[in-house]
Amino acid sequence: MSQDTIEAPLGATAERQAVLATSGEAPGKDWVIVTRGIKREYDMGGEIVRALRGVDLAIQRNEYVAIMGPSGSGKSTLMNVIGCLDTPNEGEYWLNGARVSSMSDDELARVRNKEIGFVFQTFNLLPRATALHNVELPLVYAGVGSVERKRRAREALSRVQLDGRMDHRPNELSGGQRQRVAIARALVNNPSILLADEPTGNLDSTTSQEIMRVFESLADQGQTVIMVTHEPDIARHARRVVVLRDGLIASDERRSAFVEKLGVTV
Amino acid sequence: MPFLDAVRLALQQIWVQKLKSFFTLLGVMIGVTFLIAVVSIVGGMSRYMTEQLVGKIMAVNSFELRHRPNINMGDHDDNYWRELRRRPRIRESDIEPVTSALPDGVLWAAVGTDNLAASSRYVSKPKGVTAFTVTDDYFTIKRMEPVSGRLFSPQEFERGMPVIVIGQDVADYFFPALDPVGRELTIRGIPYQIVGLMEKQGSAFGFSFDKFIVAPQKSTINRYVNAHGVIDAIMIQTPSREGLLSAQETVRQVMRARHGLRPSQKDDFALETSDSALEFWNKIKSYLVIAGVALPAIGLVVGAIVIMNIMLVAVAERTREIGIRKSLGARRRDIMSQFLVESATLSTVGAALGVATGFAFAKLIAAVTPLPAAVELWSVFLGVGIGAGVGIIAGAYPASRASRLDPITALRAE
Ligand SMILES: Nc1ncnc2c1ncn2[C@@H]1O[C@H](COP(=O)(O)OP(=O)(O)OP(=O)(O)O)[C@@H](O)[C@H]1O
Numbered sequence A: 001m002s003q004d005t006i007e008a009p010l011g012a013t014a015e016r017q018a019v020l021a022t023s024g025e026a027p028g029k030d031w032v033i034v035t036r037g038i039k040r041e042y043d044m045g046g047e048i049v050r051a052l053r054g055v056d057l058a059i060q061r062n063e064y065v066a067i068m069g070p071s072g073s074g075k076s077t078l079m080n081v082i083g084c085l086d087t088p089n090e091g092e093y094w095l096n097g098a099r100v101s102s103m104s105d106d107e108l109a110r111v112r113n114k115e116i117g118f119v120f121q122t123f124n125l126l127p128r129a130t131a132l133h134n135v136e137l138p139l140v141y142a143g144v145g146s147v148e149r150k151r152r153a154r155e156a157l158s159r160v161q162l163d164g165r166m167d168h169r170p171n172e173l174s175g176g177q178r179q180r181v182a183i184a185r186a187l188v189n190n191p192s193i194l195l196a197d198e199p200t201g202n203l204d205s206t207t208s209q210e211i212m213r214v215f216e217s218l219a220d221q222g223q224t225v226i227m228v229t230h231e232p233d234i235a236r237h238a239r240r241v242v243v244l245r246d247g248l249i250a251s252d253e254r255r256s257a258f259v260e261k262l263g264v265t266v
Numbered sequence B: 001m002p003f004l005d006a007v008r009l010a011l012q013q014i015w016v017q018k019l020k021s022f023f024t025l026l027g028v029m030i031g032v033t034f035l036i037a038v039v040s041i042v043g044g045m046s047r048y049m050t051e052q053l054v055g056k057i058m059a060v061n062s063f064e065l066r067h068r069p070n071i072n073m074g075d076h077d078d079n080y081w082r083e084l085r086r087r088p089r090i091r092e093s094d095i096e097p098v099t100s101a102l103p104d105g106v107l108w109a110a111v112g113t114d115n116l117a118a119s120s121r122y123v124s125k126p127k128g129v130t131a132f133t134v135t136d137d138y139f140t141i142k143r144m145e146p147v148s149g150r151l152f153s154p155q156e157f158e159r160g161m162p163v164i165v166i167g168q169d170v171a172d173y174f175f176p177a178l179d180p181v182g183r184e185l186t187i188r189g190i191p192y193q194i195v196g197l198m199e200k201q202g203s204a205f206g207f208s209f210d211k212f213i214v215a216p217q218k219s220t221i222n223r224y225v226n227a228h229g230v231i232d233a234i235m236i237q238t239p240s241r242e243g244l245l246s247a248q249e250t251v252r253q254v255m256r257a258r259h260g261l262r263p264s265q266k267d268d269f270a271l272e273t274s275d276s277a278l279e280f281w282n283k284i285k286s287y288l289v290i291a292g293v294a295l296p297a298i299g300l301v302v303g304a305i306v307i308m309n310i311m312l313v314a315v316a317e318r319t320r321e322i323g324i325r326k327s328l329g330a331r332r333r334d335i336m337s338q339f340l341v342e343s344a345t346l347s348t349v350g351a352a353l354g355v356a357t358g359f360a361f362a363k364l365i366a367a368v369t370p371l372p373a374a375v376e377l378w379s380v381f382l383g384v385g386i387g388a389g390v391g392i393i394a395g396a397y398p399a400s401r402a403s404r405l406d407p408i409t410a411l412r413a414e
């Protein structure tokens, strides 16, 4: 913990600046995510809503990043773009050195399946499927055989301490347990990034702490994690905090620096 | 997604929404039910017609010379009937010229027939029987054997003695719980001695073939069956099917000469084979088959429309599920095949139920009506195949709509 406070803010590192500046070029191996000038606009019957207005973001392997910002600042939009669920109107998006903007429908599906684990605020579990079957789904689309699928799904569920709940349906599980199932599902295909959009938004504070401990330990094991959250309490667990405002990055700092600032404002 | 997983998923989906699924597949089920029922009944009737009905009326490899056809099926105009009425009868005097022209080994029998009232001392009420007066080879040609007693002796034939053989129904009615052989049956005041009881012939369409008596042609009965010198038919049987046509041709030439017909004139007599009796049946059958295919087809089209609508609703209801699946890496073709397999499974289940109820229906009809039913294996495959086909056609459009949903839009749906 104490070492964090010594380091300089990552937002200013020359390396990062260099990667973001070389537009049109594939970033090096270490960069899991690089976005250059990402814009996303919605046409609401003549009125243009600019959800993202040019986001430059570079994230390295093994980072644990929190994304914060006021409601409507574009956090979810950015996560959906990173998660290949949404397509930006402008800008480049590189994932593990591959340019996502030029991918076909099937390639995007493959990326969502293999490279990305997405945890939603509303869990998004299939209501009629058991926990085990929900976790098996990404493996089904990866073409993994039934026996291997079950084995890996069980393994993922026990990583989130749900050994005894495999055959329960979502409505037979508590909110925290549902989110654990969703995390197990996001992890089962060993994605290169784990994305979580307000994963504790629907949970009480005790359960939120539990879920945060799960993310914490995943990050400790070397999993790259990007998480959207409103709560400074929760952001405190991350090692880097990106703040969005009006579709632009307002600040991008080491957690230590962020915590100090919080200390001033709170 | 592997095919079997998709089918299992589809079956789960159907099971979860049992009632809705049932109504969805009702159209296909009814269509296939009718198809199977009609195919079974037409198939059964067809077999019945060829094997039973016509086979019982007509002996194998045989034809009958008559002044007009015995079996008049089909639609004919007044001219046809007028022409039939003008035809000369076949006479006893025709027998010798016709039969002497036939090659060796060909069997023949003269036959006269009419319905006559009969009575016995054991039953108070007289009853009608079908009386046949025949010559020697009749029983050989018809392959009829007595179950008790005997057939006529050459002398009885020769002298026209007052003897008869009878069918099972005649025995049952006039001699209840008695052995009829040796007893007497009275026709027009004259008693006839029963020498044989014939084996059961069975029935067709509720019409029994066992209400007959047979007497020698020279018997006194003959005068009540036909006017003097007239006979109803000469029955001719060739040893093989090959000889049948040339024998018919021989008989035709003899009869044309005897009736003094010019080449331009048509035959004024009938040479009736079992094939000619079946001709009309084959015509009816083709109409029945067309109706039997057209009616279910309407049901299947309705079923397909229902399935398509239900699948469109299902796609709308499950937009979020589609979004979830897409976010987890489902490709267009995965979603497409999921919904296609679902609608195909749905309608195949409907078709399978339809096959079952169709057979049950056919069996029921066979049980309560004289119509027979035959279960055809190919119709099972046809029914199930149609089910899968209807499901795939009806599911194509909804499935393709589902597969094209944008993942993020689908996820936001409620
Ligand atoms: N599908 C859409 N159609 C139109 N406008 C949209 C759509 N999605 C997002 N927006 C708009 O884009 C902006 C950013 O939305 P976004 O959901 O990214 O915000 P957010 O930071 O996640 O907010 P919150 O903290 O409330 O979740 C908002 O003004 C929103 O109204």
Ligand SMILES: [Mg+2]
Pocket: A075, A076, A077, A197
């Ligand atoms: Mg949001």
